[in-house]
Structure formats: C-alpha cells, structure tokens
Amino acid sequence: MFDSHQRETYRRMLRIRMFEEEGTRLYIAGKIPGAFHASIGQEAAIVGSCMALRDDDVMTGTHRSHGHPIGKGADLKALMAELMGKQTGVCRGRGGSMHLADSSVGIMGESAIVGGGIPLATGCALSAKIRKIDQISLCFFGDGAVNQGTFHESLNMASLWRLPVVYLCENNGYAITTSIALSHGQTSISRRADAYGIPGVEVCGQDVREVYRVTSEAVARARRGEGPTLIEAKTYRFDEHQVGLIVPGEPYRSPDEVEEYKLRRDPIRLYREALSSGGVGEAALTELESEVRAELAAAIRFGEESAFPTPDTLADFMYSTPLTPS
C-alpha cells in the first residue's frame, strides 16, 4: 500500500519542505548568515527526478541548493550545520547555503554561478563514459540558466558524444524578477532540445510521479548509451527569490498566481492526496511526518551545538597540500 518507493519519495519531499521552513525561520532569526534561496514549491521536480537515480549516480545543482542534496539523500545534520557556518557542516563552513555539496551521495557541487554547473555535470558524464561505468549525471538548472552559453555548448557536446546525462530544468517561471516572457525569445525550453538533436520533454513539475516517470525514462535511455535528454519540469517557487528580498515597485508576478500555486498546486499536498486516495492511511502519513519533524529538530540541535571553525583554519582546504607561504 505505502511501498518503500512512495515512502522515500514522500519522506524526501517532506525533508526539503521542513528543512527550508525551519531554515527560513532560523535565517530570519539571524542564525543563518548570507543569502537563503528556498525551493519550497519545487519539491516534486527535485525529488521526482532524484528518485530515478541510483545512489552512485551523480548530480550538480544551483544556488537554490538545499533541495538538491536532500532530494539525492543527504543527511540533514551536516547540511543544517553548514547553513549555520559551523565546522561540522558538510562543507566545513566554507560553502554555506548556496553550495551544499555532499560527495558521499554524489553531489558534485552546486554552482551559485548561474549555468556554471551544466558543463560540470556534462563532464561527470564524459568521465563515466570514458571509464565505462554505467553512472548517470543529473544536472539541475533553472529557466534563467537556459540563456547562458553553457547550456548551449554543453547540450551540444552531450548530444555529440551521447553522454549519460539528464538535463533537468526546474522552470519556475522566473529568474529573480524576470519572467520567461521577458527573457526568452522562444518560451518553451523543451522545444530547444531539437536544436541539439536530443529528446525534449515537458512535464508538470508539481506532480512527483510524473517527474519520476519521465526522468526514469531519460535515465534508462542514458544508461542504454543513447545519450542525453532535456526535461523541462514546470514548477513554481512559493517564496521570493531569496528570503527577505524586497522587490520595489509593481509586483513582477501577480499575488493571484502565487496563491493559486500555494493553494492548488502544492506538490506535497498533491502527493499526499494521491497517496491517501491510493489507500495509504492517515496514520502512516502522520507518522512519517513526525519522523521527519524529529529529524529536523535533531539537525537544528546538531547545528546549534556545533562550533564555528577557528580562525587558524582559514586556509584549510585551499590546496591539496598547503602551499609554502609565499
């Protein structure tokens, strides 16, 4: 009834949502420094595609970097400690909110340079091909990143060499305040796949099962050596681009549009309803929800109790072995 795949799917979506809700709270309370980009509203696009991967597959992500590692299965403790800038953080406090890499679960770096991770994922796939291992690269990026040259250059190479990579565009309709209509001469992203001679698929990014289905096909195709696929998951971010961001002047998106998504197209609510109507009992769902809530509480405790890196460690991790002072 509530099979392990469904359970894990729901768990990861909840993890992202609660991690970011708690993170937002902590950010506003001044316990998380820097900038905070929440993926709330985009959980289905992330989890649906990550669930189509094996643990040994790899991934690159973006500045909106919390959802991707959680979707791929990272442990919350080290992520939360990282957001707080602690030495126990997954990146030892050097990376922070925009750079939550976790190589233990195949996250090869999140790029806060828009479009910067697209060639990296492509290169990971090239390596898999050269080393003749059947590993897939999953490459997350936003609708805004599609306008970077790296999108074009990388998809061409992936097509040319039939690399095992899946390009997953989380099209949430906006790049900060700029809508697709104001930045893309042609507004369908999946339609661009044809320029490279690869399949392009559009999918509802609020429906985790659909995203999973479409990505699974792309992954299977890539694993068969048939090359890359471009997936456009139509999704929506519920919050502002960045927590606390003030947008002056006229709103760039209508409050109605935001409300519509929050009320009717919340991917977590949609999946919960689907699970319920599929026969999963309320008790099982709430049990899982409390589990994740408890996990979050533990992660926050871990982060808060951890120490900051000490000043003498500033240069640690700069080089493989420290340079002779110059």
Add this chain to the structure above:
Amino acid sequence: MFDSHQRETYRRMLRIRMFEEEGTRLYIAGKIPGAFHASIGQEAAIVGSCMALRDDDVMTGTHRSHGHPIGKGADLKALMAELMGKQTGVCRGRGGSMHLADSSVGIMGESAIVGGGIPLATGCALSAKIRKIDQISLCFFGDGAVNQGTFHESLNMASLWRLPVVYLCENNGYAITTSIALSHGQTSISRRADAYGIPGVEVCGQDVREVYRVTSEAVARARRGEGPTLIEAKTYRFDEHQVGLIVPGEPYRSPDEVEEYKLRRDPIRLYREALSSGGVGEAALTELESEVRAELAAAIRFGEESAFPTPDTLADFMYSTPLTPS
C-alpha cells in the same frame, strides 16, 4: 543585359578572389606577415548577402576577414597596405589580416575570436532599434562558431527584442580540421533557429543569386521590424584553413571532395556562366575582369610603396587621448 547590380555583384566576387590570390602569393613571398585565411570558394555567400545591404548598414566578420570588407565595398588599397603592416593600412598596421575593419563602409570589426563578433552585431542592431534608424546589422560567422555560447545567447536576445540583424553562417563544413559531424550533435544549423523562435533558412552558398534572394528577404523582414533571421549558406573553402598550414596524418577531408568543389561548384565560375547564358557578352565580362586585375595591381603597388609605422607611434590609438604615463 549586364545591369549594375549584376556588374557590382560580379565585381565584388572577383575582387575577393583576386585579392586573395594575390595575397596568397605575397604571403608566400614573405611580404605579408602573420596568418592568412583565404575565403576563396566562399565569395558567393559573402557577396550575395552583402549586396542585400545598403551602404549605411553595418556588419561584423571573422578571422577569415578579407572577403567581408571587400564584399561590403571597401577600397582595396588600404586593405592591401594593412596586410603588409603599413601605416597607410586601413587599421594603420595595428590590425592585419584577421582584423580588416573599415568603418567607412560599415565594417564594425572582424573578430579573430571565434564567435566574438556575434554579440557585437547584435548590439549594433540594438543601437539601431533604440535610435530608431532603419539600419540592419549583418553578422558573419562560421559553422564552428555556432558552438560558441555567444551564438545561443545573442540569437535569443535578437529574437526577444526583434532586432534588425541577419545572422549569416558561412557553413564551409569545417572548423580548421574538424568537420561538422565531429563537432555538432545535430548537423543542420538553420534548424537551430526554431529554438529561438526565429526563421532559419538554408541556402546554397555557391549560388550568389540565391544567397542574395534569401538575404534580401531577411533584410526586408528585419527592416519591417519583424526581427532576425538565421541563414545557413552551405559553402566550401578551396584552400587550407590558413595558407601554408600543414595538416599531419590522414586528410580530414577527401581530395575528391575538394576537387569536386573547385571544378564544379566554384561560385565565380557558376555566376559567370549564369551571366553568359543570361546574355552578358564575353567582352563585357573580360573587361570587368581586367578592371579588377588593374585595381589589384594598383593596390599592391600602393601597399609596397607605403611606409611601415614608426616605432614612436607604437601606443597611438590605444586610448582616445593618451594616458599620462604610469
């Protein structure tokens, strides 16, 4: 019979051919330093598209930079002197073979950085739009340049803002030694236009009349404010990428293919034949040919008799006004 349009078309093609034949000779004789990239074989693509422009339209070109200014109507003397590195050169000896700009006929720079000129032409068109003048930008680039990010980024902007620019790809099948099949995941260039929602047209680049027709349509469209067009002119370079370039190992293109083009698809021969069968007499053609030959001789003489820039002028043209020595 031999109308002024035909005459000018044939003249410009001849000018390019003879300029480059003489240039090659001078280069081999050591009178032209640096690198020399001939457009021999590609004259129809260049002249056919340039003839669709008005004199006050602008253009950017590439490292294969002799044909473009000649096609746009530049004077040969200052071009030849430039190739020789003389102070009377169109760029005062600072630019040389890869950079034969001539702003007096609207050549806004040739970029020896592959793909580098695409945004420049796009920006020229943006300026025309902002200044509300009905000037067109023509942007030349090769098949290899299509793989640069600037191709993608620029075409998107041109589409988005319906800029008056015509993108003309001289697809000669190779980038140095790399064929399209070895570098493009999808080998039709015109097909890529759809990704940007703009028209893409393929045309035989050896047929100057066809290139003219297709470009004229694109220019008219742009002048009507309907935006950019991508034209793929299928052409061929008769010589090596660079005069004197030695390609080690197996040939990257078959000698038969080269022969076929030289014998049967020479754009100048094809146009001459068309003119003849259209009723232009042999005398008129040979007269024009000798005219151009004489023009070339004068240009070479001018170049050879000109002086080199003097060492004290090294820093001239670096800044609008010389910097205080620092």
Add this chain to the structure above:
Amino acid sequence: MSTAVEKSGLGAGDHIRMNYLDALVEAQVEEMERDERVIMMGEDIAIYGGGKLVERFGPDRIWSMPISESSFTGVGIGAAINGLRPIVDLNIASFMYLAADQIINQASKLRYMTGGQISVPIVFRCCMYYGASLAAQHSDRPYPMFMNIPGLKIVCPASPTDIKGLMKAAIRDDDPVLVFEDTKLWPLKADIPTDPDFLIPLGSALVKRQGTDVTLVAIAGAMRPALDAAQALSKEGISVEVIDPRTLKPLDTATIIESVAKTGRLVLVENAHRMCSVTGEIAAIVAEEGFEYLKRPIQRLTASDVHVPFSPALEGQMFPRKATIVAAIKKLI
C-alpha cells in the same frame, strides 16, 4: 521619479547629503538626462539597480537582460561602437569572468586593432559584495586582474563624492571604463556637489589626510579602517598621510611618490588577494621610482590568499582591519 538633487531644489555649487549607492545612481541619472545616448543594461535592472529609472527614461534606455553575461556585455560593446554610450551593470563582480572575453578581447582591443576607427565608450559597473557570507562564488574583488589589460580604465572609489564624480567622468569618457563599487561603502554618507557638471578626472589620487611620518595608501573598502588607524595613531603622535588612488588605471603615481618623498615610509592596504594586486604594483613603482626616499621596507596588507569562506567566523579574519594596519605602521616607526 525625481532624484534627490531635484527634490532638494538645490542648484549648482550646492551640496547634498547622500550615501555612496545613491550618489552612484544620481551620477547615472544626471548623465542619462544630459545625453540620450547613455543607456543602462543589466539583469533585473528595470527593478533593481536602475531604481525607478524606467518610469523616467522609458524602456528604450533601461534594458533588463537575460542571464547571458558574455553576450550582453558584447551587445553593450556593439551598441557602443554604433552610436550609444551604454552602462553595462554586471551586478556582482564574481560574474565578470563570464564577460572577460568580451571586455578584454573586444572592448579593450577594438580601438587599437582598427587603428582608431572604432571607439568604445562604455562603462562596466559591478559591485564587490564581500563580507556578507555569500561565499566564494559571490565575493570576489577582481579589479587587479584587469589592471594588466591595456585599453581599459579602472575606477574604484571610496567615497560618495568620488563615486559620483568618477562615474560621471567614466560615462563621458570615450574608452571602456570598469567601475568597481565596494558594497561595504554603500551606506557611507557625505555631502556631495549637486553641480551636474561636477566631474573628477580619471587618474587623480586624493590625499584624504595630511601626515608626515608614514604614507598610507588604501583602496575602496580598505579606506575606512585605514582612516580609523590614522586617527588612532595621531593620538599616539604618529602622523599618517592617507591617500586614495581612486582611479587605479591610469594610476596617479606622482601623488604617492611625492608623499613618500616626505614620509619615507609606505604602507599599502587593500581587500583584494595579495599576488599581483594593486598594492603590489604601487610597491613596485615606488621601489623603482621612489627608492631613494624609502627609509624602511614597504608594507602590504591584503586579503589572505584564500577564497572568501562562507562562515562569518572565518570571513572576518581575512581582511585587513584597523588593528592590523596600526600594527603594520608601528613596525615602521
């Protein structure tokens, strides 16, 4: 939208209190008002950066760009060589690398390569957003890299007055100018001239404070701790002359050497990384042209040669502070 100066009703010759960021915006507005060829381009600029400039100047002069730094920089250059005078806002300085090819291979070279046929009147604006826990990919201070490129001019002001006067001069200049803003200075306030023709010529340093014992040169965000250090030392009877180069290229070396001729001691401070930095260049120039005046070794204080870490516990450590500047100066006395 009217500007602060307009609202104030003040005329030429007057002054108005304004912060660094507002002074920069004011400079842009005044120049756009004066010359219709001036346009602005940048991401989300119709909303941020441009303030409410769209209302005032219309959408034809304020262009929100797709996230295509390399090409929109080139589009700006294309517009510059074809009759306009764009201000290209690259936003955070760490994104400049994406535009490096167009800035270097096109903007800085076109005039020279065409023997003066083409002129590239363009301003590249970007902000150095360090000290805010944005981590390595958002916190660069890359102005030293561009110093090595002929054909560019580089401005890096430390006060509201200077950013106004230099930005205006940059917009009126016929060569490409890179304007680096230090976001640490955004809130800094001063009385700036309202004269719409108030310009500071590119290439002139400013003696911010007279002194006789030590010459202290500080750049951009390093100016505040430098001035604090000078102030603190004056109480101990050490007289520090503080100089702001303001323009980095061309660099006003005469003012610096003149000061060293008087003090015999030179301390240099900046927040960029150490190797091949501007302070290194100044030290080299003085070690060559002002050697005879030097009584003591030149001291450089810069950011550690480490990328900017996320954790505030680390980031706070890596930039020169008042205390480190005081200590460096005392070593020389």
Add this chain to the structure above:
Amino acid sequence: MSTAVEKSGLGAGDHIRMNYLDALVEAQVEEMERDERVIMMGEDIAIYGGGKLVERFGPDRIWSMPISESSFTGVGIGAAINGLRPIVDLNIASFMYLAADQIINQASKLRYMTGGQISVPIVFRCCMYYGASLAAQHSDRPYPMFMNIPGLKIVCPASPTDIKGLMKAAIRDDDPVLVFEDTKLWPLKADIPTDPDFLIPLGSALVKRQGTDVTLVAIAGAMRPALDAAQALSKEGISVEVIDPRTLKPLDTATIIESVAKTGRLVLVENAHRMCSVTGEIAAIVAEEGFEYLKRPIQRLTASDVHVPFSPALEGQMFPRKATIVAAIKKLI
C-alpha cells in the same frame, strides 16, 4: 607512434636532446602511459597538439572539442571531479578569457567551497603566441591575471627540461595547474632526462647563472635575452646572477631574496604587460622582505602597456631586448 625517448632506447638516468615543444609532448605521453586517468581535450587535438596520440591511446583519451571553450573547460573540470585527470588544451592564451569563469569560479574554488570534499586534478595548457604578427586577439601573455586567484597553481617554464619536469608534476598534482608555454621557446633544444619519474616540484626557482653584482629574474621568453645580456655583461666584468622562477604560483621568493642579499641589486624582466605583472609582485615582495639588502632601486622591464600590434615594425619594439636589459643593469652599477 613511439616517443623520441622510446625510439632512442635510452633508460632512466640518461638524457636525450629535444626541443621545448617536444619535451612538453613527451611529458604528456609519459604521464598518459603511466596513468590511464590522464586524458587530453582540445580543439583539433586529434590532429594537432596531441601529435599522433590517438593512434597510441585511442579516441577515448584524446578528445577533439567543439569551439566551446567555456564549456569544454567545464567538462574537463567535471571529468576531474569525477575520477579523471584531464589536460585541457586551450590553445592560444588569448582564448583563456572565454574559459575564465570555469577556471576561476569552478576549478579554483570547488575544493575550498566543499570543505575539501572535491578535488580538481586538472591541467590547463595554453601557449603565448606573440612575436608572430598575429595581432592583439592572438598574442596575449595573461598569466599575471591568474596570479591573483587563490586555488590555482601556475607554471611558466623557460627550458625544455623545465617544461618536461614541471608538466609532469602538474599532471600529477591534485590541484588545478595552469601551464603557460611561450611559443618563442618551442624550437629551443636541450638534453632532457629520460627518467619517466623525472619531476620538478612546483614552486622551486632555478638559478640559471651564478653572479655577484646584480640579480636578474626573467620569465619564460624573456629568459633568452636575459641570459644574452648576462653573458655580454660578464665580458665587461659585471657579474649577473640569473634566476628563473619557473613556477609563478607558488612563487619561490626565498631563492630570489637570497640572491638579492648577495647582490643588493634587482632587475626583473618579462614579456607580459606592466601593471600588476609578476615582476611587479616580485618587486613588491623584495621591497618588503628584502629591503635591507637593496642598494639600488629595483628595475622592471616589461612589455609596453599596449596591445600587440600586427605590424612587425611595431611589435618588435614592445618587448624587452638584450640591449634594454644591458642598459637597465648598467644603470644600477
């Protein structure tokens, strides 16, 4: 295809005569032979650059790239973080700006930003092709720009032996290394060690010639006129110590300061532009750490702060020559 060393039948401990370019290729071949994770990527590389390496190593290790410098650099970085050790050939150094974002924002930062989780063992190779009338867009010597970036290592050798030993060390290094070849040196011949484990550690300078009166530091293509100048001066009784830093980052400042401690005079020569150059950095370091040894001002000789012109009548003027070096040294004596 067999390499020159293989053909010679020589073993470890022997030497073979080889030019600079062949020594570089030999280094690559040896390392590809030793470690199958080493791959090569570059434009037309199956035909040029890689020599006939495809025959020897197969197409899976020699990748001809589309003209997409930014992304194929990133693809190399992606392969490096996922188990390979790529050599990315960027061809002419003027094209590096296209790859600057990936080199700086990704390669140099990933290890640090991930707290050491990710390692980026990659070599970026490019050649500085000046002095050949290729004009401004092909003739850059941009190594100084990258000096300011933490996380990178930079190699710029001046002899066949050094390029072999340093290239091999670069390929074995676990951090991103930029290897700048000076094409002026391609034809230069020397006897290089055939030992496949001959490595020159990154960060060690070489005293090319001992001397007592002046320390002369020269980089890459500036080494030949520097040695010629030293030779000429020795006939006039002036004893010049010539040092090649070989690696620019990390820079072996100890060797330079030690020499200045002996000579008290320092002349620096390079073919990059002047502002924020490596010679500027060395001058700054010596003015700080070796000031007490200096008897005379530090002298720098660099390319004029002008883009490389096409005309040989101009290009010949802009780089330091034997005569200018001799004159600079004589000024100090």
